Amino acid sequence: MPQTPHTERHFTAGDTVRDIVIGMSDGLTVPFALAAGLTGLASATTGIIVTAGLAEIAAGSIAMGLGGYLAAKSDAEHYAKEREREKLEVIEIPDEEKREVAQVFHSYGLTVAESDPIVEALAKHPKKWVDFMMRFELGLEKPDPKRALVSALTIAASYVAGGLIPLAPYIASTFIAAGVAGIWIHQGPLHRHAPRTQRPANCADRQSRRRRRVSDRARNFVKFIQSPCTPRVPSREYFE
Numbered sequence: 001m002p003q004t005p006h007t008e009r010h011f012t013a014g015d016t017v018r019d020i021v022i023g024m025s026d027g028l029t030v031p032f033a034l035a036a037g038l039t040g041l042a043s044a045t046t047g048i049i050v051t052a053g054l055a056e057i058a059a060g061s062i063a064m065g066l067g068g069y070l071a072a073k074s075d076a077e078h079y080a081k082e083r084e085r086e087k088l089e090v091i092e093i094p095d096e097e098k099r100e101v102a103q104v105f106h107s108y109g110l111t112v113a114e115s116d117p118i119v120e121a122l123a124k125h126p127k128k129w130v131d132f133m134m135r136f137e138l139g140l141e142k143p144d145p146k147r148a149l150v151s152a153l154t155i156a157a158s159y160v161a162g163g164l165i166p167l168a169p170y171i172a173s174t175f176i177a178a179g180v181a182g183i184w185i186h187q188g189p190l191h192r193h194a195p196r197t198q199r200p201a202n203c204a205d206r207q208s209r210r211r212r213r214v215s216d217r218a219r220n221f222v223k224f225i226q227s228p229c230t231p232r233v234p235s236r237e238y239f240e
Contacts, residue, residue: 015147019154023064027162031056035166050170057163065156072148079140086130086138097133098123104136 031053038044038052090097098119105115122129134140144150164171 015151016154019068019151020158022068023061023155023158024162026060026064027057027159028165030060031163032166035170046170046174050167050174053163053167053170057160057167060163061156061159064159065152068155069148069152072143072151076143076145076148079134079143082138082140083130083134086133087126090126090129090133094123097129100137101129101132104132 034056035049035053038049086097101119101122102112102115105118106112110118122132134142
């Protein structure tokens with residue numbers, strides 16, 4: 001009976017998930033606190049809240065991304081420094097390093113007779129010996145050279161995504177208000193009362209019509225003031 005070959009699948013993106021959690025957690029809390037604080041101010045409009053929130057998201061994403069980049073760079077520098085120290089110890093004090101390797105195997109339950117051949121075989125390969133000491137003695141994994149840049153971009157993007165969530169209602173209300181204002185302007189009293197054939201063709205025509213209307217009303221008002229026989233309170237139709 002044919003057997004299906006065994007394929008192991010392991011999740012290896014733990015560092016990326018950690019960066020996403022760090023960026024999202026800060027992005028959700030800091031812009032939310034800023035928006036909530038500005039909402040309590042009587043003079044703060046929706047536009048001010050959105051502008052301040054977007055500015056904070058931009059500054060926060062840069063700060064968090066830079067922090068992730070420097071942290072990854074520090075890890076890489078620490079690993080390189082410890083590796084150089086292990087190289088020197090393997091050359092200068094090999095017996096002490098062999099004893100430390102034997103202690104690692106003893107912690108896994110191997111006896112002296114079982115661990116001695118492994119220690120001697122490992123000592124014949126200095127590079128593998130140093131790799132073994134870095135991983136099992138110091139608990140350090142070799143960092144990815146691209147880790148710093150990837151970590152910075154991941155944290156910054158997660159911060160932006162998290163920060164837009166608390167600002168989404170304010171941004172939506174801004175667009176809704178702008179849409180309602182646009183509809184009111186295009187369907188306002190000036191266009192509603194004017195015949196379709198007399199509607200202005202462009203912005204210059206609208207401004208010209210408004211200026212003429214204001215000047216006509218001003219002339220009518222001057223005539224009203226200069227006329228001695230008119231009533232003291234003019235009617236609205238007098239200025240139309």
